[in-house]
Amino acid sequence: MDQKVVQGIDSNQIRGIGFDATCSLVVLDKQFHPLPVNHEGDSHRNIIMWLDHRAVSQVQRINETKHKVLQYVGGVMSVEMQAPKLLWLKEKLRETCWNKAGHFFDLPDFLSWKATGVTARSLCSLVCKWTYSAEDGWDDSFWKMIGLEDLVADNYSKIGNQVLPPGASLGNGLTPEAAKDLGLPAGIAVAASLIDAHAGGLGVIGADVRGHSLACEGQPVTSRLAVICGTSSCHMGISQGPIFVPGVWGPYFSAMIPGFWLNEGGQSVTGGLLDHMVQGHAAFPELQARATARCQSVYAYLNSHLDLIKKAQPVGFLTVDLHVWPDFHGNRSPLADLTLKGMVTGLKLSQDLDDLAILYLATVQAIAFGTRLIVEAMEAAGHSISTLFLCGGLSKNPLFVQMHADITGMPVVLSREVESVLVGAAILGACASGDFTSVQEAMARMSKVGKVVFPRLEDKSYYDKKYQVFLKLVEHQKEYAAIMKGD
Ligand SMILES: Nc1ncnc2c1ncn2[C@@H]1O[C@H](COP(=O)(O)OP(=O)(O)O)[C@@H](O)[C@H]1O
Numbered sequence: 001m002d003q004k005v006v007q008g009i010d011s012n013q014i015r016g017i018g019f020d021a022t023c024s025l026v027v028l029d030k031q032f033h034p035l036p037v038n039h040e041g042d043s044h045r046n047i048i049m050w051l052d053h054r055a056v057s058q059v060q061r062i063n064e065t066k067h068k069v070l071q072y073v074g075g076v077m078s079v080e081m082q083a084p085k086l087l088w089l090k091e092k093l094r095e096t097c098w099n100k101a102g103h104f105f106d107l108p109d110f111l112s113w114k115a116t117g118v119t120a121r122s123l124c125s126l127v128c129k130w131t132y133s134a135e136d137g138w139d140d141s142f143w144k145m146i147g148l149e150d151l152v153a154d155n156y157s158k159i160g161n162q163v164l165p166p167g168a169s170l171g172n173g174l175t176p177e178a179a180k181d182l183g184l185p186a187g188i189a190v191a192a193s194l195i196d197a198h199a200g201g202l203g204v205i206g207a208d209v210r211g212h213s214l215a216c217e218g219q220p221v222t223s224r225l226a227v228i229c230g231t232s233s234c235h236m237g238i239s240q241g242p243i244f245v246p247g248v249w250g251p252y253f254s255a256m257i258p259g260f261w262l263n264e265g266g267q268s269v270t271g272g273l274l275d276h277m278v279q280g281h282a283a284f285p286e287l288q289a290r291a292t293a294r295c296q297s298v299y300a301y302l303n304s305h306l307d308l309i310k311k312a313q314p315v316g317f318l319t320v321d322l323h324v325w326p327d328f329h330g331n332r333s334p335l336a337d338l339t340l341k342g343m344v345t346g347l348k349l350s351q352d353l354d355d356l357a358i359l360y361l362a363t364v365q366a367i368a369f370g371t372r373l374i375v376e377a378m379e380a381a382g383h384s385i386s387t388l389f390l391c392g393g394l395s396k397n398p399l400f401v402q403m404h405a406d407i408t409g410m411p412v413v414l415s416r417e418v419e420s421v422l423v424g425a426a427i428l429g430a431c432a433s434g435d436f437t438s439v440q441e442a443m444a445r446m447s448k449v450g451k452v453v454f455p456r457l458e459d460k461s462y463y464d465k466k467y468q469v470f471l472k473l474v475e476h477q478k479e480y481a482a483i484m485k486g487d
């Protein structure tokens with residue numbers, strides 16, 4: 001743990017701590033020491049990252065079982081969830097890892113354990129990534145069916161048999177050892193954690209929107225979709241009753257907001273894809289030099305460059321003959337197909353800064369079309385969404401935000417605090433300390449609207465045409481795969 005987090009802060013003002021993190025799998029032995037998750041035996045590498053797709057064969061076999069728990073992850077389990085990763089460890093590293101393992105933690109639960117010594121898991125991580133049900137607990141038959149019956153035999157002690165709602169206070173709070181590491185007083189309340197995207201959802205979705213002329217004003221919170229966009233994008237929609245959306249994770253009960261069901265759509269690389277496209281282009285060194293000379297981020301430079309080259313037309317029209325399918329790391333939602341790949345059509349021989357800027361624009365648009373596809377799937381299944389609430393690193397990019405508004409046709413609300421994921425974690429801390437009596441009360445007080453961006457409805461027909469092309473791209477990709485599979 002790190003003292004940077006409290007630099008320049010009066011530590012006596014800190015009343016509670018909340019943790020969030022990606023849903024990566026942490027493996028410890030029976031004495032809580034790190035265990036290698038690799039063939040090399042390097043115990044510094046004891047975490048399988050969320051976006052690690054090594055367990056492809058395992059997840060295929062899990063999905064072939066058609067077990068009823070799969071209904072609660074969108075009908076198809078993702079390779080990014082924990083059950084396939086556990087099965088991979090058992091099958092590939094039985095001696096060195098599986099047999100020696102004492103504790104498998106989701107990363108947010110690992111952090112709260114490290115701070116408090118309490119091994120209780122958050123309902124959020126267990127429901128969303130481990131097939132636990134808030135109503136019925138673990139389903140023994142699932143673990144037996146997929147070949148992980150040993151987890152059932154010891155009453156789930158390795159993956160969690162004490163489960164707490166996010167925001168519940170853990171044990172006696174910060175241990176003396178963790179307090180020393182963090183430079184904080186021992187005993188400060190520590191909350192049961194949330195996965196990062198879920199913390200972002202808490203940080204934005206409950207804001208008071210009065211005075212912004214938004215359709216969601218005075219409407220139930222279920223008309224809002226929180227989109228947490230950083231390395232990946234996660235689309236968090238809530239409902240009073242369970243809604244089964246094919247290819248969209250959930251419905252998860254009480255995994256984000258207590259008492260509400262959650263559906264979680266997602267795109268596995270979004271910010272990561274933009275970085276990849278921009279940094280891998282031949283004109284990147286020139287871009288970097290120009291952005292540095294202006295003390296700008298490369299994205300701010302690209303946005304201003306697009307404004308220069310667009311001439312009289314709207315900037316989005318620069319991609320009339322350049323189209324991108326964004327699933328360079330498979331499709332998480334709503335197609336739930338990890339075999340899908342990225343596609344670009346409309347490339348030319350030139351590779352100058354204009355080409356880079358236009359390719360970047362087409363990628364931003366493709367990510368926004370991916371959001372439109374997810375929203376349409378959620379609405380077809382019963383959600384009624386009128387407003388997007390964006391946060392995360394990508395929400396700092398005005399082009400990304402405007403394209404989401406234009407392409408979905410919905411207004412986008414940005415939070416006053418860009419790092420709303422951290423606001424969500426702070427909400428947890430404020431619940432654990434007893435400063436608020438419920439997550440809902442804390443959300444209403446702590447999330448604040450910053451700016452609202454409305455769609456340019458006059459550009460709608462152009463984006464509708466590009467969306468038609470977008471859908472053709474995946475249709476064609478599937479046709480190519482079928483041709484190559486044939487004799
Ligand atoms: N100033 C910026 N302008 C535009 N995009 C940005 C900026 N800073 C970060 N990004 C984008 O946000 C992404 C990272 O978002 P962040 O929320 O920090 O990631 P994570 O989800 O890993 O926490 C980067 O991949 C980058 O594409």
Ligand SMILES: O=C(CO)[C@H](O)[C@H](O)COP(=O)(O)O
Nearest residue numbers: 022023050196197230231232
């Ligand atoms: O699966 C997820 C949430 O359920 C997230 O995509 C994953 O945790 C990583 O997010 P990021 O790196 O974008 O913060």
